[in-house]
Every structure is written in structure tokens, then in C-alpha cells.
Amino acid sequence: MIWLIMVATGIFTFGTRFIMLNRVAERELPPWLVEALNFVPIAVLTAIIVPAVLIDPVSQSFSILDNQRLFAALIAVTVALITRQVITTIGAGLTTLWILEWLV
Amino acid sequence: MxxxxxxxxxxxxxxxxxxxxxxxxxxxxxxxxxxxxxxxxxxxxxxxxxxxxxxxxxxxxxxxxxxxxxxxxxxxxxxxxxxxxxxxxxxxxxxxxxxxxxxxxxxxxxxxxxxxxxxxxxxxxxxxxxxxxxxxxxxxxxxxxxxxxxxxxxxxxxxxxxxxxxxxxxxxxxxxSLTFAIPLTFIAIIAPIMRTRAELAAAVSAGSLAIIGQPLPWNSWLIIAALGGIATGWLVHRHDNAKRRNQ
Structure with missing residues (x-):
């Protein structure tokens, strides 16, 4: 089953990259669709980030106060805004989390 | 050059x-x-x-x-x-x-x-x-x-x-806790590109829907939050553009 889904989504993904390179798709995308598609990365990635930070992976409970991952994520946002580098952001976030877990 | x-x-x-x-x-x-x-x-x-x-x-x-x-x-x-x-x-x-x-x-x-x-x-x-x-x-x-x-x-x-x-x-x-590297990677991707009010609105609504939607069956919160975020961002973008044109 996993292979079926992998191949199907793989073909779909290839299709999204290939489709407009064809003479068949001579028409331009409607402007409203282009505008909407611009929001896809921000909407999807935020929808993954927020629960991963606010919901405890073990107890599945929601917490804002006394949440080490939230603090680590805020440090990561700051580092991301300053350095604009994936590696430093991951490093800062993980190090903060490790220090907090070690302290508490 | x-x-x-x-x-x-x-x-x-x-x-x-x-x-x-x-x-x-x-x-x-x-x-x-x-x-x-x-x-x-x-x-x-x-x-x-x-x-x-x-x-x-x-x-x-x-x-x-x-x-x-x-x-x-x-x-x-x-x-x-x-x-x-x-x-x-x-x-x-x-x-x-x-x-x-x-x-x-x-x-x-x-x-x-x-x-x-x-x-x-x-x-x-x-x-x-x-x-x-x-x-x-x-x-x-x-x-x-x-x-x-x-x-x-x-x-x-x-x-x-x-x-x-x-x-x-x-x-x-x-x-x-290496799985925490996933949200960190995504933070690194989107934090620097967040510029406009519309992008912020898209993020806030997608994030809120992702939390509110947690009890929904089949983990469908992800799709609902993504589509809600896209729609919100697009509506705010339209609204802001219309306002700019009227000024």
C-alpha cells in the first residue's frame, strides 16, 4: 500500500512540475490562482509547525506555559530571521531544547 | 563585472x-x-x-x-x-x-x-x-x-x-528528540519570507486551525488548516490590494 501511495503522489508531483511546460497548456494560469498558490508554502508549513511545537509528542496534551519546545521554537524563529540558514536554525532550536531538558 | x-x-x-x-x-x-x-x-x-x-x-x-x-x-x-x-x-x-x-x-x-x-x-x-x-x-x-x-x-x-x-x-x-528538527526546518524556511499582512494572516489561521482541528478524524486537520490558511491569506491579500487601489 505504501508503495502505491508513494508512486501515485510521485506521479502527481511530477505532473505539477511538468504540466505547464507543454504546448497543450498554452493558457496562462488565472491570476487569482497564482495569488492563492503563493500562500501554499506558508499555510502548509505553519500547519505542521504549530501542533509539532504546542502538542506534547508523548502525552498528546496541548500546552503553552511550561513548554520547552515552544521556547526552543521561539529561539529558532529569532535565529532564522537573523541568519536565514536552515542549519543554524536547527542547531539553535535543538540545542535550546537539549539544555532545557537537561536542566529540568 | x-x-x-x-x-x-x-x-x-x-x-x-x-x-x-x-x-x-x-x-x-x-x-x-x-x-x-x-x-x-x-x-x-x-x-x-x-x-x-x-x-x-x-x-x-x-x-x-x-x-x-x-x-x-x-x-x-x-x-x-x-x-x-x-x-x-x-x-x-x-x-x-x-x-x-x-x-x-x-x-x-x-x-x-x-x-x-x-x-x-x-x-x-x-x-x-x-x-x-x-x-x-x-x-x-x-x-x-x-x-x-x-x-x-x-x-x-x-x-x-x-x-x-x-x-x-x-x-x-x-x-x-531529533524529530523536533522537522518544525525547526520549516521555521527556517518560512520565518525569513514572511513579509506582508496577508502572509501573516495565512500563517495565523493555518496554525490555529491545525490546533482546533486536532480531534477531527483521519488527521484531516492538516488539509483543512492548509486550505483555510491559503483562503485567509488570499482574502486578506485581495482586501489589501483593493484598499491600495482606492487610495
Whole structure:
């Protein structure tokens, strides 16, 4: 089953990259669709980030106060805004989390 | 690159196919700082999510899209029904239509084989460097070799870092909380590009819906939050544009 889904989504993904390179798709995308598609990365990635930070992976409970991952994520946002580098952001976030877990 | 001499040299020596290919590779190099750690993280996460070594490694060439692969592994590990896993991956990857549309005028004249190959290589990172070359560079007839260069380097480094991550992932203890690297990677991608009120609105509504929607069946919160975020961002964008026009 996993292979079926992998191949199907793989073909779909290839299709999204290939489709407009064809003479068949001579028409331009409607402007409203282009505008909407611009929001896809921000909407999807935020929808993954927020629960991963606010919901405890073990107890599945929601917490804002006394949440080490939230603090680590805020440090990561700051580092991301300053350095604009994936590696430093991951490093800062993980190090903060490790220090907090070690302290508490 | 300045002065009249450089400008005068342009028509005499247009870049060859090999020049363009290596220019693409060189332009892609700085992006390796983001791609290689991301590939490593995916390799580790694939294994930790319970995918086999072969599944994790082959996903990097079958799907070839970082964020979507991570989501695939995460949802699959959570026991989410296959159709929901599939449609979540599709929603994430639909943005490529934009790249395809925007780069089409430079590639449409190529043979079907070329368009297949370059379509397959059209990732966020390869698109980002090659569209800059196409719009600002020499309009030479070997232009497309630039995308072949940037795309090939990206492909090779993505495969290699996935394999490295799989090898490392087998030995990393769970207590290291390495799965937290996923949200951190995504923070690194979106925090610097968040600019407008509309983008902020898209993020806030997607984040809130993702929390509120947690009890929904089949982990459908992801699709609902994504679509809600896109719709909110688009409406705010429209509203702000209309206001600007009226001023």
C-alpha cells in the first residue's frame, strides 16, 4: 500500500512540475490562482509547525506555559530571521531544547 | 563585472552548453547549506517513522520534494489512512505548478525528453537559481543547461544526504528528540519570507486551525488548516490590494 501511495503522489508531483511546460497548456494560469498558490508554502508549513511545537509528542496534551519546545521554537524563529540558514536554525532550536531538558 | 569591455565581449563569446551547466552547478552551491541538513533530517526521520531503508531512500527520488516527504513519513507513522496521506502530499506539492508556469516560456521549445527531465528536476531550489539566470542572463540557446546543472546538483546532494541520514538515523537514540528538527526546518524556511499582512494572516489561521482541528478524524486537520490558511491569506491579500487601489 505504501508503495502505491508513494508512486501515485510521485506521479502527481511530477505532473505539477511538468504540466505547464507543454504546448497543450498554452493558457496562462488565472491570476487569482497564482495569488492563492503563493500562500501554499506558508499555510502548509505553519500547519505542521504549530501542533509539532504546542502538542506534547508523548502525552498528546496541548500546552503553552511550561513548554520547552515552544521556547526552543521561539529561539529558532529569532535565529532564522537573523541568519536565514536552515542549519543554524536547527542547531539553535535543538540545542535550546537539549539544555532545557537537561536542566529540568 | 563592469565596464564597456565586458559588455562588448557578450556577443563574441556566448556561453556553451558546458559553461551553462557548470554555471548552474556553481549558482546552486550556496543552497547546499540548507539542502544537505534537510536531506539528513529526512533520512533520520524516515527511519524513525518506521519506513524501511529502501522506502526512505527511494522516496527521495520518487517524490523528490523535502517538505512533502517529511509529511508523508510523519502521517504514515501516525497510522493515517492512505488517501489522507496522499492528498496531504498533493496539497503541499501543488505549488510547483507556479514554477512550471513561470519557467515555461524558456523551456517550451525543447524536445519532450528534455521537458520530462527538466520537469522532474524543477524543485524550489533549482527553480530559484535558474529563473534568475533565465531572466537576467544571456538568452543563449544552451540556457536550459543551467537548469540541468542546478537541478542535477540538487538531485545528487538530496539522494546522498538522504542515504547518509538513513545510516546515521539507525544509530541515533530517540531521547535526542531529533524529530523536533522537522518544525525547526520549516521555521527556517518560512520565518525569513514572511513579509506582508496577508502572509501573516495565512500563517495565523493555518496554525490555529491545525490546533482546533486536532480531534477531527483521519488527521484531516492538516488539509483543512492548509486550505483555510491559503483562503485567509488570499482574502486578506485581495482586501489589501483593493484598499491600495482606492487610495
Amino acid at each position: 563592469s565596464g564597456a569591455r565586458d559588455t562588448a565581449d557578450v556577443p563574441a563569446k556566448a556561453p556553451s552548453a558546458v559553461d551553462e551547466f557548470w554555471q548552474g552547478v556553481r549558482d546552486e552551491l550556496p543552497l547546499m547549506f540548507g539542502v544537505i541538513p534537510f536531506g539528513l533530517v529526512f533520512g533520520v526521520i524516515g527511519i524513525e517513522s518506521g519506513l524501511t531503508i529502501v522506502q526512505t531512500i527511494l522516496m527521495s527520488s520518487i517524490l523528490f520534494g523535502g517538505a512533502s516527504q517529511v509529511v508523508f513519513a510523519q502521517l504514515w507513522a501516525a497510522g493515517v489512512p492512505a488517501p489522507i496521506v496522499g492528498s496531504s502530499v498533493c496539497v503541499i506539492n501543488i505549488r510547483h505548478v507556479l514554477y512550471s508556469a513561470s519557467i515555461a516560456s524558456y523551456l517550451k521549445h525543447l524536445s519532450l525528453g528534455w521537458r520530462f527531465l527538466l520537469g522532474y528536476l524543477l524543485t524550489d531550489e533549482a527553480y530559484a537559481v535558474s529563473i534568475r539566470r533565465f531572466t537576467n542572463g544571456y538568452p543563449g540557446k544552451f540556457q536550459h543547461f543551467h537548469l540541468l546543472g542546478s537541478g542535477s546538483l540538487l538531485w545528487a546532494s538530496w539522494q546522498a544526504s538522504t542515504i547518509a541520514g538513513v545510516v546515521v538515523g539507525e544509530t541515533i537514540p530517540e531521547s535526542w
